[in-house]
Amino acid sequence: MHSNSTTGAPWEATAVDLAERLAAGETTSAALVRACQDQIAAHDLAGAGLGALRVACTEAAADAGQLDAERRAGAVRGPLHGIPLLLKDNIDLRGYPTTSGCRALARAAPRRDAEVTRRLREAGAVLLGKTNLSEFSFEIRSRSSLGGEVRNPFDRRVTAGGSSGGSAAAVAAGFAVAALGTDTGGSIRVPAAFNGLVGLRPTHGLLDLRGVAPLAPSTDTVGPIARCVRDAALLFGVLAGGSVGANLAARREPRELPERRGLAGARLGLLRQAWGDEPPIRAALEAALTLLREAGAVPVDPVSLADDVLPIDRALVVDWEFRPAFDAYLRDNFEPGSAPQSLSEIQSSGEYLPAYRDALAKRITM
Numbered sequence: 001m002h003s004n005s006t007t008g009a010p011w012e013a014t015a016v017d018l019a020e021r022l023a024a025g026e027t028t029s030a031a032l033v034r035a036c037q038d039q040i041a042a043h044d045l046a047g048a049g050l051g052a053l054r055v056a057c058t059e060a061a062a063d064a065g066q067l068d069a070e071r072r073a074g075a076v077r078g079p080l081h082g083i084p085l086l087l088k089d090n091i092d093l094r095g096y097p098t099t100s101g102c103r104a105l106a107r108a109a110p111r112r113d114a115e116v117t118r119r120l121r122e123a124g125a126v127l128l129g130k131t132n133l134s135e136f137s138f139e140i141r142s143r144s145s146l147g148g149e150v151r152n153p154f155d156r157r158v159t160a161g162g163s164s165g166g167s168a169a170a171v172a173a174g175f176a177v178a179a180l181g182t183d184t185g186g187s188i189r190v191p192a193a194f195n196g197l198v199g200l201r202p203t204h205g206l207l208d209l210r211g212v213a214p215l216a217p218s219t220d221t222v223g224p225i226a227r228c229v230r231d232a233a234l235l236f237g238v239l240a241g242g243s244v245g246a247n248l249a250a251r252r253e254p255r256e257l258p259e260r261r262g263l264a265g266a267r268l269g270l271l272r273q274a275w276g277d278e279p280p281i282r283a284a285l286e287a288a289l290t291l292l293r294e295a296g297a298v299p300v301d302p303v304s305l306a307d308d309v310l311p312i313d314r315a316l317v318v319d320w321e322f323r324p325a326f327d328a329y330l331r332d333n334f335e336p337g338s339a340p341q342s343l344s345e346i347q348s349s350g351e352y353l354p355a356y357r358d359a360l361a362k363r364i365t366m
Contacts, residue, residue: 015083015177015231022071022082029064029071029082032177033126036084037061039174040128043153051150052160052169054089055096056129064126079234081124086179088167089130089147090137091222092211092333093117100213101135101144104351108339114211116180116222116239123238128176131166135353136326136360137182137215140190142166145353152194161191167225168195178226178235184215184318192225199225200232207239211333214325216318264296269303322363 013021021027037060044053057063067082087093090100092110094117099105113121120127132147134140142150142165150165152158153173160169164181168191171179181188183201192199200223207222214220224235270289275282289299327342340346343364352360 012174013177014227015080015234016228018083018177019079019081023076029067029084029126030061032082033060033064033084033128036128036174036176043173044170044175049151050153050156050160050169050173051132051148052153052166052173053086053175054099054101054130054132054144054147054166057093057096057127060084060126060128067124067126076124078123078238080120080238083125083178084128084176085120085125085235086128086167086170086176087117087130088133088164088179088181090133090182090213091117091130091180093127093130096130097338098130098211098213098333099146100137101133101146102346102352103145104340104346104349106146106351109335110211110333111335112211115208117211119238119241120180131164131170131179133166134163134187135356136322137163137184137187137213138356138359139163140186142169142191143353143355145351154195159194161194163187163191164199164225165191165194168192168197168199171195171197171225171227178224178231180222180235181225182212182215182220182222184219184221188223188225197225197227198229198232199223200236202236202240214322214329216316216321217325218317218321262295263292266297268292268297268299270299270301271305272302273305273307319363319366323366 018027018032022029040053040056044050064082070077071081090098092098092112092114094110094113097106097108098110099108132142132144132150134142135144140162141159142162147166150160150169152160153169159165164187167179167181170176172195181191181199183189188199188201202221202223204219204221209220209222212220212222222239224232226232226235275285293299323343330339330341340349343360346352347360347364
């Protein structure tokens with residue numbers, strides 16, 4: 001379903017393959033978009049469907065035609081010029097609601113594109129639509145009150161993973177060449193693994209999260225789900241911008257990237273209180289610590305915090321951070337009157353997935 005074939009079919013080629021074919025005039029963006037839309041119609045809109053797509057962009061075909069015209073005129077916007085992509089529906093795309101899968105947010109109109117959306121557009125991507133997800137990105141199974149359950153395209157009896165399950169299932173099924181997801185504790189990596197794809201969780205803080213719905217801001221990030229490492233690197237380069245983005249978008253091989261500066265003299269605090277008691281996890285952390293020492297890091301071992309400021313055995317980081325972050329997002333991110341003003345308002349409406357009642361109530365009261 002997603003080999004490295006260069007036939008040109010979106011479910012049989014990578015973004016790198018298709019970029020080369022577009023440049024050579026062997027296919028067009030309009031043809032790629034039509035093929036993706038045909039896949040969506042056959043496997044998501046007909047019959048039981050996969051539940052992967054939440055909304056399709058009505059202007060995708062026109063955008064593809066415009067990009068083809070620009071290419072014929074000798075103007076190429078960037079490395080994704082004409083490549084069809086999808087966005088998880090917690091990432092802003094102006095003109096379409098950003099719902100986080102929640103019925104209460106069905107008309108939540110973002111003021112502008114998310115920064116990562118803007119960068120994809122600047123690089124020439126065609127945005128086909130927005131994907132279903134775990135409502136509020138709450139779990140590693142994708143289901144929502146707006147989009148229902150996301151099914152795995154390889155076996156519809158099992159989950160596609162989550163919370164970016166719609167993005168992963170859509171790429172695996174050929175609805176787009178690649179997609180964006182978000183990751184707080186596995187939400188890109190889990191569905192990518194479940195669907196035989198490559199999912200990249202970038203270093204926290206490296207990519208701009210303006211216009212992305214928060215779950216736990218201290219660990220949230222956004223990243224690509226793609227068919228191969230080269231495609232993930234290509235998208236990451238576009239999202240990251242600057243010298244990192246330029247190197248990756250130019251498709252340099254790893255040996256051509258700037259040499260790593262190392263960690264000489266870097267002080268790293270070891271909060272062993274948060275390591276837990278599982279022997280395999282502790283062994284993996286000790287092995288990583290050995291590598292860090294070899295790279296010149298200076299461990300501060302241990303760093304201790306008072307027990308009452310540690311959420312261990314009491315709550316997850318997301319339990320502490322979700323309500324204030326999401327309430328601020330509701331107040332500031334949407335056109336006036338288009339979205340509830342708080343999670344408490346959403347809770348009172350009852351317009352959310354009943355399975356998340358307890359989790360929502362807990363996180364509102366933290």
